[in-house]
Amino acid sequence: MSQPHVFKSIAHGVKDHGVETMFGLMGDANLFMVDSFVRDFGGRFVPAAFEGSAVLMAAAYARVSSRVGVATVTHGPALTNCITALTEAARAHVPLVLLAGDTPVDNPRHLQGIDQRELVQTTGAGFVQLRSPATVGKDVARAFYRAQVERRPIVLNMPVEFMWETAAYEMQVLDVFTTPGGVAEGEVLDNAIGMIASARRPLILAGGGAVAARAQLVKLADRLEAPLATTLQAKSLFNDHPYNIDIFGTLSTPAAYDLIAQSDCIVCFGTGLHDFTTDRGKLMKDKRVVQIDADPTAIGGGMHPDAALIADAGLAAETITYWLDEAEIPASGFTRELDTETLTAHPAGTARAEEGFVNYVHALERLEEALPKDRVLVTDGGRFMTEVWCRVSAPDPRSFVSTVNFGAIGLGLQEAIGAGLAAPDRPVVLFSGDGGFMMGGINEFNTAVRLGLDLIVIIANDSAYGAEHIQFVDRQMDPSLTQFHWPSFAQIAKSLGGDGVEVRSDAELETALTALRDRKGPFLIDLRLDPMDVPPMRI
Numbered sequence: 001m002s003q004p005h006v007f008k009s010i011a012h013g014v015k016d017h018g019v020e021t022m023f024g025l026m027g028d029a030n031l032f033m034v035d036s037f038v039r040d041f042g043g044r045f046v047p048a049a050f051e052g053s054a055v056l057m058a059a060a061y062a063r064v065s066s067r068v069g070v071a072t073v074t075h076g077p078a079l080t081n082c083i084t085a086l087t088e089a090a091r092a093h094v095p096l097v098l099l100a101g102d103t104p105v106d107n108p109r110h111l112q113g114i115d116q117r118e119l120v121q122t123t124g125a126g127f128v129q130l131r132s133p134a135t136v137g138k139d140v141a142r143a144f145y146r147a148q149v150e151r152r153p154i155v156l157n158m159p160v161e162f163m164w165e166t167a168a169y170e171m172q173v174l175d176v177f178t179t180p181g182g183v184a185e186g187e188v189l190d191n192a193i194g195m196i197a198s199a200r201r202p203l204i205l206a207g208g209g210a211v212a213a214r215a216q217l218v219k220l221a222d223r224l225e226a227p228l229a230t231t232l233q234a235k236s237l238f239n240d241h242p243y244n245i246d247i248f249g250t251l252s253t254p255a256a257y258d259l260i261a262q263s264d265c266i267v268c269f270g271t272g273l274h275d276f277t278t279d280r281g282k283l284m285k286d287k288r289v290v291q292i293d294a295d296p297t298a299i300g301g302g303m304h305p306d307a308a309l310i311a312d313a314g315l316a317a318e319t320i321t322y323w324l325d326e327a328e329i330p331a332s333g334f335t336r337e338l339d340t341e342t343l344t345a346h347p348a349g350t351a352r353a354e355e356g357f358v359n360y361v362h363a364l365e366r367l368e369e370a371l372p373k374d375r376v377l378v379t380d381g382g383r384f385m386t387e388v389w390c391r392v393s394a395p396d397p398r399s400f401v402s403t404v405n406f407g408a409i410g411l412g413l414q415e416a417i418g419a420g421l422a423a424p425d426r427p428v429v430l431f432s433g434d435g436g437f438m439m440g441g442i443n444e445f446n447t448a449v450r451l452g453l454d455l456i457v458i459i460a461n462d463s464a465y466g467a468e469h470i471q472f473v474d475r476q477m478d479p480s481l482t483q484f485h486w487p488s489f490a491q492i493a494k495s496l497g498g499d500g501v502e503v504r505s506d507a508e509l510e511t512a513l514t515a516l517r518d519r520k521g522p523f524l525i526d527l528r529l530d531p532m533d534v535p536p537m538r539i
Contacts, residue, residue: 006133006162009169011036013140019070023054027074029101029160049443051078053414055085059094060401060418072099076112089153090124091405096153097143104161125153133167141172148176183311183319192307195288197329199265202226207271208233211397213314220317225331231271236394243335246344249277255342269313273302292316356504357530364391370513372427376419380412382433383466410440420453427454434461448522449497455522462531489526498522
């Protein structure tokens with residue numbers, strides 16, 4: 001039998017890892033691989049309008065589907081266009097493989113030549129070199145293995161001169177062990193359990209690394225009679241539990257913030273405890289902190305815990321519960337003191353607004369009521385998102401994607417597309433600011449139209465860069481440099497093949513919500529907001 005070309009072997013290796021959908025843009029160094037993935041192996045290729053968008057789509061696809069996301073770009077500027085997206089995905093701990101073509105090794109003066117390894121390293125992503133035509137299977141397998149065990153993007157470098165060479169292909173898939181085999185015993189475990197057992201007001205906090213351990217964490221919390229909270233990345237994990245206080249930190253309700261202040265021991269599972277979670281350390285002051293994470297680098301990253309365990313969240317929770325039972329430790333009784341009616345209730349909004357604008361909080365409350373309940377919720381970055389996180393629900397953490405791990409704006413619509421393809425039978429709701437939509441949304445809105453996605457885009461439009469606008473206002477300075485006269489986003493949505501409605505009053509909001517029920521494809525609601533009357537950011 002004739003030996004396959006390298007481009008076909010790469011596509012074969014990707015397919016061997018169970019990949020059905022690949023996002024990307026084609027160029028000189030990857031077009032034949034993409035063609036083979038589709039024609040020879042039955043894969044689906046989703047072309048983006050911009051290379052960084054492809055990485056973001058793959059990242060959201062991975063988050064919602066719990067599979068490795070896959071994207072591909074060609075060399076030179078195609079990869080440099082992915083830097084922000086790779087950084088976002090790396091900081092979000094997303095398992096993702098980016099197949100990146102590279103210029104010929106024997107032409108160091110190639111116009112699009114660049115040191116890819118050095119470039120990728122700055123983003124926090126990993127790098128795997130395709131070493132030779134004979135090692136394709138092993139190199140592809142290593143990229144997928146590392147993406148899963150390191151929980152970050154891995155860039156697989158594919159030299160263009162290899163593509164039409166031939167070599168035997170051998171299937172290579174490395175088994176991945178993602179759960180530690182046990183919890184540390186001895187003094188470390190004893191100290192942690194001792195702190196938990198002696199607490200009178202313990203609280204269980206779950207982050208993105210503990211999403212799969214919901215049942216074990218609930219059992220531990222019920223055993224301790226401790227309330228449950230999450231970080232933003234685990235939003236909605238404890239929906240419907242009677243002692244769920246929702247998001248922990250600067251996004252907490254006033255009642256939940258006070259409850260956290262009263263607690264004396266925070267047991268943290270799968271969270272890095274950054275400044276927004278701890279309110280820059282204030283919420284952890286004078287408390288015992290037990291931190292449990294499968295990732296050793298997460299321990300002590302945000303603050304120094306009193307006890308730490310390197311362990312899977314579910315296994316650790318089971319172990320702690322077992323020893324509490326063995327020692328016959330009584331429940332704390334903390335939850336018996338709680339007024340559950342106020343724990344998750346944020347202050348209500350008002351319909352009052354200046355002429356030509358809608359009140360943002362009131363609009364969010366109406367959207368929470370009217371949007372499809374089985375939604376996947378995606379949020380861009382920016383001033384408006386904190387109220388969305390607090391007031392708009394998601395069914396579970398896998399149905400919530402926030403693009404704020406790098407503090408960037410303009411990443412939301414791209415991730416909404418990836419989320420939509422990972423959950424094709426469910427509507428996706430994206431909240432974005434006007435600046436973020438102009439920066440990264442317009443160029444991919446038509447991609448959503450081409451794909452026929454059930455996508456609802458809500459633009460919080462104050463015709464300004466809001467976070468900067470409010471800083472000028474707070475200092476009694478002229479904010480005009482932050483203000484813009486954007487085109488009509490509703491008309492842009494229509495020109496790109498979707499539908500859109502502009503909302504400047506409560507009556508128009510109700511009309512938009514009625515039209516929403518009859519949508520046929522991507523649908524945009526442009527909420528016109530007064531830049532002087534928007535709730536301040538909570539982070």
